[in-house]
Amino acid sequence: MKYTTLALLIVMSLTLLSCNQGVDSPRGFSLPKGNAEQGKAVLLTYQCLACHTLQGVEDKNIEKHADINISLGGEKTQIVTYAELVTSIINPSHKFSSPYSAMAKTPDGKSKMNVFNDVMTVTELIDLVTFLQPKYTLLPFKPTVYQYYPR
Numbered sequence: 001m002k003y004t005t006l007a008l009l010i011v012m013s014l015t016l017l018s019c020n021q022g023v024d025s026p027r028g029f030s031l032p033k034g035n036a037e038q039g040k041a042v043l044l045t046y047q048c049l050a051c052h053t054l055q056g057v058e059d060k061n062i063e064k065h066a067d068i069n070i071s072l073g074g075e076k077t078q079i080v081t082y083a084e085l086v087t088s089i090i091n092p093s094h095k096f097s098s099p100y101s102a103m104a105k106t107p108d109g110k111s112k113m114n115v116f117n118d119v120m121t122v123t124e125l126i127d128l129v130t131f132l133q134p135k136y137t138l139l140p141f142k143p144t145v146y147q148y149y150p151r
Protein backbone atom coordinates (compact mmCIF):
# COMPACT_ATOMS: atom_id res chain seq x y z
CA MET A 1 0.00 0.00 0.00
CA LYS A 2 2.81 2.35 1.01
CA TYR A 3 4.64 1.50 -2.21
CA THR A 4 1.58 2.25 -4.33
CA THR A 5 1.36 5.72 -2.77
CA LEU A 6 5.06 6.26 -3.31
CA ALA A 7 4.88 5.11 -6.93
CA LEU A 8 1.93 7.40 -7.50
CA LEU A 9 3.84 10.34 -6.04
CA ILE A 10 6.82 9.66 -8.29
CA VAL A 11 4.62 9.46 -11.39
CA MET A 12 2.88 12.68 -10.40
CA SER A 13 6.14 14.58 -9.87
CA LEU A 14 7.49 13.31 -13.18
CA THR A 15 4.33 14.46 -14.96
CA LEU A 16 4.65 17.89 -13.37
CA LEU A 17 8.34 18.12 -14.26
CA SER A 18 7.78 17.12 -17.85
CA CYS A 19 5.25 19.92 -18.22
CA ASN A 20 8.05 22.38 -17.64
CA GLN A 21 10.53 20.78 -19.95
CA GLY A 22 8.68 19.35 -22.91
CA VAL A 23 8.81 20.88 -26.38
CA ASP A 24 5.44 22.51 -25.70
CA SER A 25 6.57 24.13 -22.43
CA PRO A 26 6.87 27.92 -22.10
CA ARG A 27 10.53 27.48 -21.11
CA GLY A 28 12.75 29.94 -22.95
CA PHE A 29 9.89 32.24 -23.81
CA SER A 30 10.89 35.87 -23.66
CA LEU A 31 9.53 39.07 -25.13
CA PRO A 32 11.50 42.23 -25.75
CA LYS A 33 10.40 45.19 -23.66
CA GLY A 34 7.61 47.09 -25.34
CA ASN A 35 6.20 50.58 -25.06
CA ALA A 36 3.38 50.73 -22.50
CA GLU A 37 2.03 54.04 -23.82
CA GLN A 38 1.67 52.52 -27.29
CA GLY A 39 0.15 49.45 -25.69
CA LYS A 40 -2.69 51.50 -24.28
CA ALA A 41 -3.35 52.85 -27.78
CA VAL A 42 -3.44 49.26 -29.10
CA LEU A 43 -6.03 48.35 -26.45
CA LEU A 44 -8.23 51.21 -27.64
CA THR A 45 -7.65 50.58 -31.36
CA TYR A 46 -8.73 46.93 -31.16
CA GLN A 47 -11.68 47.81 -28.93
CA CYS A 48 -10.76 45.34 -26.20
CA LEU A 49 -12.97 47.34 -23.84
CA ALA A 50 -16.08 46.26 -25.74
CA CYS A 51 -15.88 43.04 -23.72
CA HIS A 52 -13.44 43.97 -20.98
CA THR A 53 -13.04 46.52 -18.24
CA LEU A 54 -9.70 47.78 -17.03
CA GLN A 55 -9.38 49.99 -13.99
CA GLY A 56 -8.33 53.51 -14.93
CA VAL A 57 -9.04 53.14 -18.64
CA GLU A 58 -12.31 54.28 -20.18
CA ASP A 59 -13.43 54.24 -23.78
CA LYS A 60 -16.63 56.15 -24.30
CA ASN A 61 -16.61 55.75 -28.08
CA ILE A 62 -17.26 52.03 -28.25
CA GLU A 63 -20.37 50.00 -27.92
CA LYS A 64 -20.18 47.55 -25.01
CA HIS A 65 -20.87 43.90 -25.77
CA ALA A 66 -24.32 43.02 -24.44
CA ASP A 67 -23.41 39.98 -22.36
CA ILE A 68 -19.63 39.80 -22.07
CA ASN A 69 -17.99 41.85 -19.35
CA ILE A 70 -14.70 40.52 -18.06
CA SER A 71 -12.28 42.57 -16.03
CA LEU A 72 -8.62 42.60 -16.97
CA GLY A 73 -5.90 43.20 -14.41
CA GLY A 74 -6.47 43.36 -10.68
CA GLU A 75 -5.69 40.87 -7.97
CA LYS A 76 -4.86 37.33 -8.95
CA THR A 77 -3.59 34.46 -6.85
CA GLN A 78 -1.21 33.35 -9.59
CA ILE A 79 1.39 35.46 -11.30
CA VAL A 80 0.09 36.65 -14.63
CA THR A 81 3.21 36.21 -16.68
CA TYR A 82 3.97 37.57 -20.11
CA ALA A 83 3.56 34.05 -21.46
CA GLU A 84 0.10 33.68 -19.94
CA LEU A 85 -1.02 37.07 -21.17
CA VAL A 86 0.24 36.46 -24.69
CA THR A 87 -1.53 33.10 -24.67
CA SER A 88 -4.81 34.72 -23.56
CA ILE A 89 -4.59 37.06 -26.53
CA ILE A 90 -3.34 34.86 -29.36
CA ASN A 91 -4.96 31.61 -28.22
CA PRO A 92 -8.04 32.61 -26.19
CA SER A 93 -9.56 29.13 -26.21
CA HIS A 94 -6.45 27.65 -24.55
CA LYS A 95 -7.68 28.15 -20.99
CA PHE A 96 -10.78 29.66 -19.47
CA SER A 97 -11.02 31.60 -16.27
CA SER A 98 -13.52 29.50 -14.37
CA PRO A 99 -15.82 32.27 -13.09
CA TYR A 100 -16.52 33.31 -16.68
CA SER A 101 -16.93 29.94 -18.35
CA ALA A 102 -20.61 30.31 -19.19
CA MET A 103 -20.43 33.82 -20.62
CA ALA A 104 -17.06 33.20 -22.24
CA LYS A 105 -17.64 30.11 -24.34
CA THR A 106 -19.68 29.29 -27.41
CA PRO A 107 -21.70 26.05 -27.24
CA ASP A 108 -18.89 24.23 -29.06
CA GLY A 109 -16.36 25.22 -26.39
CA LYS A 110 -14.53 28.00 -28.25
CA SER A 111 -13.78 31.37 -26.68
CA LYS A 112 -16.08 34.21 -27.65
CA MET A 113 -13.08 36.49 -27.75
CA ASN A 114 -12.14 37.83 -31.18
CA VAL A 115 -9.04 36.37 -32.77
CA PHE A 116 -6.65 39.22 -33.52
CA ASN A 117 -3.86 37.08 -34.96
CA ASP A 118 -4.34 38.21 -38.54
CA VAL A 119 -4.67 41.90 -37.78
CA MET A 120 -2.40 42.73 -34.83
CA THR A 121 1.30 43.16 -35.49
CA VAL A 122 3.86 41.52 -33.24
CA THR A 123 5.05 44.96 -32.10
CA GLU A 124 1.49 45.85 -31.15
CA LEU A 125 1.17 42.61 -29.19
CA ILE A 126 4.43 43.27 -27.33
CA ASP A 127 3.36 46.84 -26.48
CA LEU A 128 -0.09 45.65 -25.38
CA VAL A 129 1.36 43.01 -23.06
CA THR A 130 3.89 45.50 -21.67
CA PHE A 131 0.98 47.80 -20.86
CA LEU A 132 -1.29 45.10 -19.38
CA GLN A 133 1.07 43.00 -17.29
CA PRO A 134 1.76 45.56 -14.53
CA LYS A 135 -2.02 45.95 -14.11
CA TYR A 136 -2.07 42.54 -12.46
CA THR A 137 -1.14 42.48 -8.81
CA LEU A 138 -0.25 39.36 -6.94
CA LEU A 139 -2.43 38.44 -3.97
CA PRO A 140 -0.35 37.36 -0.98
CA PHE A 141 -0.43 33.63 -0.30
CA LYS A 142 -3.02 32.77 2.32
CA PRO A 143 -1.90 29.90 4.56
CA THR A 144 -4.50 27.38 5.74
CA VAL A 145 -5.79 28.24 9.19
CA TYR A 146 -5.74 25.13 11.36
CA GLN A 147 -8.20 25.00 14.19
CA TYR A 148 -6.93 24.19 17.64
CA TYR A 149 -8.92 21.42 19.27
CA PRO A 150 -8.03 21.09 22.98
CA ARG A 151 -8.11 17.49 24.13
Ligand code: HEC
Binding pocket: 042, 043, 046, 047, 048, 049, 050, 051, 052, 065, 068, 070, 071, 072, 085, 088, 089, 092, 093, 095, 096, 097, 100, 103, 104, 105, 111, 112, 113, 114, 116, 128
Ligand atom coordinates in the same frame (compact mmCIF):
# COMPACT_ATOMS: atom_id res chain seq x y z
C1 HEC B 1 -15.91 39.94 -28.32
C2 HEC B 1 -15.46 40.09 -26.98
C3 HEC B 1 -13.98 40.26 -26.67
C4 HEC B 1 -13.09 41.18 -27.19
C5 HEC B 1 -13.34 42.25 -28.24
C6 HEC B 1 -11.84 40.94 -26.50
N1 HEC B 1 -11.96 39.92 -25.61
FE1 HEC B 1 -10.55 39.26 -24.32
N2 HEC B 1 -11.80 37.85 -23.60
C7 HEC B 1 -13.12 37.68 -24.03
C8 HEC B 1 -13.68 36.53 -23.34
C9 HEC B 1 -15.09 35.98 -23.55
C10 HEC B 1 -12.67 36.06 -22.46
C11 HEC B 1 -12.75 34.90 -21.46
C12 HEC B 1 -12.55 33.60 -22.12
C13 HEC B 1 -11.17 33.39 -22.57
O1 HEC B 1 -10.25 33.39 -21.72
O2 HEC B 1 -11.02 33.26 -23.78
C14 HEC B 1 -11.51 36.91 -22.66
C15 HEC B 1 -10.32 36.78 -21.96
C16 HEC B 1 -9.25 37.63 -22.06
C17 HEC B 1 -8.06 37.55 -21.25
C18 HEC B 1 -7.82 36.57 -20.11
C19 HEC B 1 -8.49 37.16 -18.89
C20 HEC B 1 -8.33 36.35 -17.63
O3 HEC B 1 -8.45 36.95 -16.54
O4 HEC B 1 -8.12 35.14 -17.72
C21 HEC B 1 -7.24 38.57 -21.65
C22 HEC B 1 -5.87 38.93 -21.09
C23 HEC B 1 -7.92 39.26 -22.73
N3 HEC B 1 -9.14 38.67 -22.96
C24 HEC B 1 -7.39 40.34 -23.42
C25 HEC B 1 -8.03 40.96 -24.49
C26 HEC B 1 -7.42 42.01 -25.26
C27 HEC B 1 -6.03 42.58 -25.02
C28 HEC B 1 -8.32 42.37 -26.22
C29 HEC B 1 -8.14 43.39 -27.33
C30 HEC B 1 -6.99 43.21 -28.18
C31 HEC B 1 -9.52 41.55 -26.01
N4 HEC B 1 -9.28 40.71 -24.95
C32 HEC B 1 -10.66 41.66 -26.76
C33 HEC B 1 -13.80 38.43 -24.95
C34 HEC B 1 -13.25 39.46 -25.68
